[in-house]
Amino acid sequence: xxxxxxxxxxxxxxxxxxxxxxxxxxxxGQVWNYKTRQNEVNSSLTIVSINNDKKExxxxxxxxxxxxxxxxxxxxxxxxxxxxxxxxALDKSVTTIKEYTEELPDFKTEYDSWKHTDDTSINKCFRSxxxxxxxxxxxxVGKL
Numbered sequence: 001x002x003x004x005x006x007x008x009x010x011x012x013x014x015x016x017x018x019x020x021x022x023x024x025x026x027x028x029g030q031v032w033n034y035k036t037r038q039n040e041v042n043s044s045l046t047i048v049s050i051n052n053d054k055k056e057x058x059x060x061x062x063x064x065x066x067x068x069x070x071x072x073x074x075x076x077x078x079x080x081x082x083x084x085x086x087x088x089a090l091d092k093s094v095t096t097i098k099e100y101t102e103e104l105p106d107f108k109t110e111y112d113s114w115k116h117t118d119d120t121s122i123n124k125c126f127r128s129x130x131x132x133x134x135x136x137x138x139x140x141v142g143k144l
Contacts, residue, residue: 026050026060026087029101032094034130042066044098045130048082048107051115058087059125061114063105069138082110083133084125093130 032045049061061084066077085093117124126133 026090027100029104031098031101033096033098034093035095037068037131037134039068039070040066040134042077045094046101046105048104049111051084053124056086056124059084060087060090061085061107061111062090062130063107064130064134065105067134069141079105081105082107082114083130084114085130085133086125086127089125089127089129 026047028047028050030047032047034043034045036043043064043066046063046065047060048063049059051059051061053059061082063082064080067080068077114124128136
């Protein structure tokens with residue numbers, strides 16, 4: 001009887017730990033320098049959300065500022081309000097923390113749209129580096 005209670009407590013503790021994910025490295029409001037493309041040295045990455053997904057694991061939502069899609073004729077700097085990345089993809093991309101902010105950039109519309117996507121056939125986050133994802137977006141948009 002005592003062994004069952006102990007096992008029950010261990011299982012409940014494990015579940016609670018998994019559901020209340022906290023990361024030592026990433027926190028909402030961090031503004032990071034990251035490995036940018038050559039024409040985007042002024043770009044920065046802001047952590048806007050952290051989610052734990054049963055299938056994907058930790059998903060970190062980012063806002064990217066000062067992005068240039070020059071291959072598609074847009075030489076102006078634009079912001080990408082929300083992109084979801086796996087923790088390992090972000091680990092490959094970020095370099096140093098630039099600052100912390102309490103005023104998050106506008107990301108809520110894109111985040112809510114992503115959060116309420118019910119299509120289980122698609123991945124919920126990017127597993128490639130930020131550079132690779134931006135290059136892919138630029139190529140796909142350029143073909144439209």
